[in-house]
Amino acid sequence: MKEHLGQPFFEEAQELLMPKIYYIQPYSLDMHYGTEINSYIEKFEDDSWICVLDYDVLFLTPDFGRVIHNVIVEHGDDTDLFTCQTNRLGNAKRC
Numbered sequence: 001m002k003e004h005l006g007q008p009f010f011e012e013a014q015e016l017l018m019p020k021i022y023y024i025q026p027y028s029l030d031m032h033y034g035t036e037i038n039s040y041i042e043k044f045e046d047d048s049w050i051c052v053l054d055y056d057v058l059f060l061t062p063d064f065g066r067v068i069h070n071v072i073v074e075h076g077d078d079t080d081l082f083t084c085q086t087n088r089l090g091n092a093k094r095c
Contacts, residue, residue, distance in 0.1 A: 019072045020048045021065070025055060049076070 008058060022044055028036040041050055049072050073083065 002073070019069065019076060021051060021069060021072065022048055023053060025069045052071045078083065 024037075024040045026033065026036040026040050038051055044050060051068060075082075
């Protein structure tokens with residue numbers, strides 16, 4: 001047991017507060033994107049959190065990792081999956 005600011009500090013407890021978060025951007029030349037995602041994900045431990053990114057993703061805050069971490073810490077016991085929504089998908093003006 002270590003002392004931290006005058007209080008007992010357990011390294012194991014600290015590890016529980018730090019979820020394992022991995023950021024991946026799979027790509028598939030044969031257009032089997034789902035298969036490619038699965039091949040990446042199977043390499044991680046079961047208790048890992050995986051953020052699957054598309055190649056045109058744009059994080060609008062410099063602390064996006066902390067934002068994602070905080071959401072997982074706050075709500076990760078209640079869910080196994082977080083998702084998001086995009087806009088302008090299939091917009092004819094972008095084609």
